[in-house]
Amino acid sequence: xxxxxxxxxxxxxxxxxxxxxxxxxxxxxxxxxxxxxxxxxxxxxxxxxxxxxxxxxxxxxxxxxxxxxxxxxxxxxxxxxxxxxxxxxxxxxxxxxxxxxxxxxxxxxxxxxxxxxxxxxxxxxxxxxxxxxxxxxxxxxxxxxxxxxxxxxxxxxxxxxxxxxxxxxxxxxxxxxxxxxxxxxxxxxxxxxxxxxxxxxxxxxxxxxxxxxxxxxxxxxxxxxxxxxxxxxxxxxxxxxxxxxxxxxxxxxxxxxxxxxxxxxxxxxxxxxxxxxxxxxxxxxxxxxxxxxxxxxxxxxxxxxxxxxxxxxxxxxxxxxxxxxxxxxxxxxxxxxxxxxxxxxxxxxxxxxxxxxxxxxxxxxxxxxxxxxxxxxxxxxxxxxxxxxxxxxxxxxxxxxxxxxxxxxxxxxxxxx
Amino acid sequence: xxxxxxxxxxxxxxxxxxxxxxxxxxxxxxxxxxxxxxxxxxxxxxxxxxxxxxxxxxxxxxxxxxxxxxxxxxxxxxxxxxxxxxxxxxxxxxxxxxxxxxxxxxxxxxxxxxxxxxxxxxxxxxxxxxxxxxxxxxxxxxxxxxxxxxxxxxxxxxxxxxxxxxxxxxxxxxxxxxxxxxxxxxxxxxxxxxxxxxxxxxxxxxxxxxxxxxxxxxxxxxxxxxxxxxxxxxxxxxxxxxxxxxxxxxxxxxxxxxxxxxxxxxxxxxxxxxxxxxxxxxxxxxxxxxxxxxxxxxxxxxxxxxxxxxxxxxxxxxxxxxxxxxxxxxxxxxxxxxxxxxxxxxxxxxxxxxxxxxxxxxxxxxxxxxxxxxxxxxxxxxxxxxxxxxxxxxxxxxxxxxxxxxxxxxxxxxxxxxxxxxxxxxxxxxxxxxxxxxxxxxxxxxxxxxxxxxxxxxxxxxxxxxxxxxxxxxxxxxxxxxxxxxxxxxxxxxxxxxxxxxxxxxxxx
Numbered sequence: 001x002x003x004x005x006x007x008x009x010x011x012x013x014x015x016x017x018x019x020x021x022x023x024x025x026x027x028x029x030x031x032x033x034x035x036x037x038x039x040x041x042x043x044x045x046x047x048x049x050x051x052x053x054x055x056x057x058x059x060x061x062x063x064x065x066x067x068x069x070x071x072x073x074x075x076x077x078x079x080x081x082x083x084x085x086x087x088x089x090x091x092x093x094x095x096x097x098x099x100x101x102x103x104x105x106x107x108x109x110x111x112x113x114x115x116x117x118x119x120x121x122x123x124x125x126x127x128x129x130x131x132x133x134x135x136x137x138x139x140x141x142x143x144x145x146x147x148x149x150x151x152x153x154x155x156x157x158x159x160x161x162x163x164x165x166x167x168x169x170x171x172x173x174x175x176x177x178x179x180x181x182x183x184x185x186x187x188x189x190x191x192x193x194x195x196x197x198x199x200x201x202x203x204x205x206x207x208x209x210x211x212x213x214x215x216x217x218x219x220x221x222x223x224x225x226x227x228x229x230x231x232x233x234x235x236x237x238x239x240x241x242x243x244x245x246x247x248x249x250x251x252x253x254x255x256x257x258x259x260x261x262x263x264x265x266x267x268x269x270x271x272x273x274x275x276x277x278x279x280x281x282x283x284x285x286x287x288x289x290x291x292x293x294x295x296x297x298x299x300x301x302x303x304x305x306x307x308x309x310x311x312x313x314x315x316x317x318x319x320x321x322x323x324x325x326x327x328x329x330x331x332x333x334x335x336x337x338x339x340x341x342x343x344x345x346x347x348x349x350x351x352x353x354x355x356x357x358x359x360x361x362x363x364x365x366x367x368x369x370x371x372x373x374x375x376x377x378x379x380x381x382x383x384x385x386x387x388x389x390x391x392x393x394x395x396x397x398x399x400x401x402x403x404x405x406x407x408x409x410x411x412x413x414x415x416x417x
Numbered sequence: 418x419x420x421x422x423x424x425x426x427x428x429x430x431x432x433x434x435x436x437x438x439x440x441x442x443x444x445x446x447x448x449x450x451x452x453x454x455x456x457x458x459x460x461x462x463x464x465x466x467x468x469x470x471x472x473x474x475x476x477x478x479x480x481x482x483x484x485x486x487x488x489x490x491x492x493x494x495x496x497x498x499x500x501x502x503x504x505x506x507x508x509x510x511x512x513x514x515x516x517x518x519x520x521x522x523x524x525x526x527x528x529x530x531x532x533x534x535x536x537x538x539x540x541x542x543x544x545x546x547x548x549x550x551x552x553x554x555x556x557x558x559x560x561x562x563x564x565x566x567x568x569x570x571x572x573x574x575x576x577x578x579x580x581x582x583x584x585x586x587x588x589x590x591x592x593x594x595x596x597x598x599x600x601x602x603x604x605x606x607x608x609x610x611x612x613x614x615x616x617x618x619x620x621x622x623x624x625x626x627x628x629x630x631x632x633x634x635x636x637x638x639x640x641x642x643x644x645x646x647x648x649x650x651x652x653x654x655x656x657x658x659x660x661x662x663x664x665x666x667x668x669x670x671x672x673x674x675x676x677x678x679x680x681x682x683x684x685x686x687x688x689x690x691x692x693x694x695x696x697x698x699x700x701x702x703x704x705x706x707x708x709x710x711x712x713x714x715x716x717x718x719x720x721x722x723x724x725x726x727x728x729x730x731x732x733x734x735x736x737x738x739x740x741x742x743x744x745x746x747x748x749x750x751x752x753x754x755x756x757x758x759x760x761x762x763x764x765x766x767x768x769x770x771x772x773x774x775x776x777x778x779x780x781x782x783x784x785x786x787x788x789x790x791x792x793x794x795x796x797x798x799x800x801x802x803x804x805x806x807x808x809x810x811x812x813x814x815x816x817x818x819x820x821x822x823x824x825x826x827x828x829x830x831x832x833x834x835x836x837x838x839x840x841x842x843x844x845x846x847x848x849x850x851x852x853x854x855x856x857x858x859x860x861x862x863x864x865x866x867x868x869x870x871x872x873x874x875x876x877x878x879x880x881x882x883x884x885x886x887x888x889x890x891x892x893x894x895x896x897x898x899x900x901x902x903x904x905x906x907x908x909x910x911x912x913x914x915x916x917x918x919x920x921x922x923x924x925x926x
Contacts, residue, residue: 217792219784229772237781238753297772
């Protein structure tokens with residue numbers, strides 16, 4: 001009897017954390033594969049040569065993305081979407097930098113000197129930044145619950161607007177202080193401590209634990225899941241959905257504001273033209289890879305944290321293998337992983353993976369050559385230095401033939417039934 | 418061959434998780450007949466019709482149309498085969514005009530590929546005239562009365578030259594004069610040789626219209642009969658399958674003090690010709706009493722309950738007193754705190770949390786009570802959930818199983834259980850037995866009776882009059898947002914209620 005319960009408990013654990021366990025396995029495979037590929041191609045692997053530096057680097061990047069991905073995930077679980085985090089990051093960074101600049105002592109040239117403002121001013125700047133995060137989240141909630149804008153539209157407006165506002169605000173405030181610039185310096189010595197890799201990591205882990213506690217242990221968390229799953233039913237169960245949304249969007253904005261402070265400290269300046277462009281999509285992608293459904297109501301915090309780690313590790317691995325700037329490949333990798341993760345979940349949900357036709361009808365016929373061209377192009381890009389154009393073309397043709405064959409078997413099968 | 422059936426349904430079975438909606442059903446439909454399909458709610462009528470019309474595409478068994486096996490992949494395929502369905506819940510795009518709805522998906526275009534509105538309007542106008550419907554083809558579908566919307570759907574079917582028309586409880590939302598008009602339209606269609614499948618559980622309609630009658634019960638085929646060879650009594654008997662248990666529930670109940678008093682409650686309806694969804698409703702509800710609310714679709718039953726629960730879209734006017742205290746709920750949360758609970762009509766859309774388990778669904782409203790120092794105590798939660806499951810005898814594999822694995826009746830019990838945990842003074846039940854099988858219905862009736870004896874006051878709406886007559890102590894009748902009658906248990910009858918429910922509201926100002 002007892003034994004039966006035990007097995008049930010373990011299977012339900014495996015079932016509940018299926019996604020998380022899968023991600024851990026995938027992580028091991030990716031890291032092992034990268035080391036293997038590096039050893040094969042160059043006889044040495046960067047991960048083995050400099051494990052500490054690589055670990056610090058990956059963890060730092062993971063923590064920075066993870067901090068606001070947690071916020072994005074909670075908004076998504078609550079049934080909404082927050083597109084504004086990238087712009088919120090740079091807006092928060094700018095606010096933080098501007099406050100330090102305003103409070104900085106005057107230098108000999110009568111301009112504020114932000115290089116040594118002291119701990120107190122740094123704390124004030126960070127405090128103001130957090131309040132600004134709260135303000136943005138509150139306005140989002142107001143637009144969504146009272147004005148009844150769709151969350152997509154409300155946060156899209158912030159995505160476009162906040163970056164631009166950061167830019168002109170930086171110019172206006174620095175002009176008032178005597179030297180108009182767009183990029184605000186934030187290179188105070190105390191503030192620079194925040195650029196240490198472990199600071200971001202500690203904040204990420206603490207936030208992760210807090211979020212896990214909130215979502216898994218408290219009434220509010222349960223209600224957030226309920227609202228994300230069925231908002232009307234939640235409202236009709238006496239749940240204050242408007243208050244919950246307020247909380248969710250504020251978590252979204254404040255976590256982005258925290259990330260904004262850390263990114264600004266890392267760079268030593270907040271440049272609205274370049275900092276954190278497109279990061280909102282990385283955060284959403286990490287949440288989705290981590291098991292959140294954009295329909296809401298589904299997703300676990302540990303999954304999101306692993307999703308972020310997985311995303312960063314894959315980006316880093318590709319950079320290691322291709323030996324090029326990881327930034328150039330980042331978008332492609334994120335896009336690919338998101339499609340893969342969501343498709344995987346969707347197929348599992350439909351439960352008919354084996355019988356499903358992937359290329360039915362004319363849409364299928366036209367998709368096959370497009371996929372072949374895409375794969376061929378990617379292979380060409382990756383191999384052109386050594387192989388020229390041939391390998392890409394051959395790979396494209398092979399993929400086209402394979403998929404064509406798949407379509408033929410599919411249509412043969414559907415005719416039979 | 419002349420007597421090849423136009424539709425032949427062979428051994429069709431449809432399973433949903435936890436319930437078999439159709440179990441090996443075989444029926445032949447003859448060319449040109451009006452064939453009624455009868456059965457209680459949940460008997461499988463609608464499922465069968467959805468399969469015939471291509472709405473449901475996955476099932477076991479075979480459908481033949483004019484002797485040829487068909488496998489519809491969507492409603493388009495069915496329409497191409499000459500099969501159209503008029504759903505109980507109408508399928509119009511409310512924002513589009515009448516003509517645009519009739520030609521949706523097969524719009525007439527000019528040689529340039531632009532929409533040919535003139536032609537579509539003219540044809541719609543012609544079709545509607547045939548149907549005795551004086552709606553302008555450019556009228557917006559959503560602004561029409563339900564009866565006219567239904568005729569619009571029929572016009573659409575006619576424009577497709579459908580030879581087979583399926584009507585799913587077409588009279589459930591119509592006034593008497595609209596029903597008469599529908600009968601004339603049906604006669605007209607039959608003269609043109611259209612075969613009609615008519616879904617209903619109203620015996621007078623079935624016997625007035627049908628050639629043959631098929632009875633379904635709990636997903637199984639009971640019998641197909643010629644109209645001449647049977648009687649309404651026999652059909653009713655076959656539908657229920659056993660003598661309706663005379664669960665005489667109300668007699669020995671003791672009604673207590675007034676717990677809820679409603680005075681001149683009105684609910685505005687901005688932008689609508691009627692201006693009021695509800696107009697000047699007044700009644701009292703006593704402890705230990707079941708108050709039934711009768712009315713046709715769109716009469717305002719759900720809206721009335723929503724007003725009492727603080728869930729209405731607009732702010733209602735008038736006074737509501739709960740235990741002699743004036744209350745004005747701004748949201749369901751306030752209603753819940755004050756001791757009002759509501760089980761919503763559309764269980765799937767408004768009631769259950771499909772991605773959650775039974776435990777989470779039951780504890781949803783009362784989680785706060787399980788909290789120790791900020792954290793939900795799993796132990797306390799499990800205790801209250803186990804109590805509810807046992808008390809309501811919910812049939813489930815365990816509190817951790819998914820809510821969607823439960824049958825409709827048991828899902829409904831979990832939702833009632835969820836609300837009973839809030840210890841309500843007033844329980845609002847909005848059509849709680851919709852889509853629940855016969856056995857589970859009887860259980861729900863007994864549960865309501867038991868709750869009343871414990872001192873809860875219940876307001877119950879139902880689309881089934883026999884249900885209201887069985888369970889209620891008193892019945893209020895709504896028609897077009899007004900209260901048109903109030904019956905005591907002793908004086909209520911189906912005929913009297915129907916008369917009051919179809920009573921047209923006073924002439925508009």
